[in-house]
Amino acid sequence: SHWAYAQIMEATVSHDYTNSGGEVWTRVETETTVLPDGYYRFDGWLYRVQSGVFLRSTTVDGFTYDAQGRYTTGSAALDEQLHQIIDTYTNAAMTRDEKLRALYNYVRDNFTYLRRDLISKGQTGWEPAYAEEFLELGRGNCYSFSATFCLLARQLGLPAYTVVGALGGSNSPHGWVEINLDGTTYMFDTQLEWRYLHDYGQGGYDLFMMLPSRTPFVYLR
Structure with missing residues (x-):
């Protein structure tokens, strides 16, 4: 043990004791640490603290937490897949936006x-059913792309949600993801960028973290 362990415990832990041939503690007063409200990741899993306690067996702001307090899509198999993807494509040294970009590129490519x-x-x-099928088949439509990226972003503790709308003057049905980051809503369109990059061979479009007022395409909600 550390050479100063006894001195550290003596100085920092409130206690009563008797002294008969050596100090014997008779009462220990422990301190309770209250975590600030917010999202936390432990061992790669997402949790949320609200009013000083971990949420369990409830749904808040579109996020569902199981009996152990972990965020869940409702499918244990899908939860594990998302967990593994995040572990593979992100790391603790990345910023929030770098993690988002890495997951966006994973879905796109x-x-x-x-x-x-x-x-x-x-x-x-x-979203969970579309994401599960997408990950199993390796193929899907715009809703499949959006659902998967949305659920990955949620695993990072971000308030991501899918939008079912339409594209352009043709009013073609389309889905994308929106996330409010630091008070600003951004749009993410993995499938349309995939289309231009991999299907049309045009890499000039960056549809990651777009401001709604500055998109290269017309999005109709």
Whole structure:
């Protein structure tokens, strides 16, 4: 043990003692550490503290927490897949935005397009099923790309959500992700950037972290 362990304990821990041939502690007063409210990652899993306690078996702000307090998509298999992706493509030395970029690039560059059912405006809870299928098949539509990136961003503790809308003057159904970061809402479109980069061979579009007022395409909510 550390040479100063006894002295450190003596100085920092409130206690009563008797002294009969050596100090014997008879009472120890421990301190309770209260974590500030917010998101925390332990062993790669996301937790949230609210009013000084970990959320358990509840849903808050679109995030569901299981009985152990871990954020869950509702599918243990999908949770594990997302966990492994984040462990593989990010590290503790990265900033928040660097982690987001790494996960965005992962979704953009490792999958291809497959026509799937459209999602209706106002439809909720569809993201886990689309992400699971996307990760299993390696293919999917804009909703599949968006669902997967959205759930990865949520695993970072970011308030990501999918948007079901349309693109351009043709009013083509389309889905993308929006995240509020430091009070500003940004748009992320992994599938459309994939289309131009890998399908059309045009790498000039960067659809990561776009301001809604400065997008190269018309997005209709």
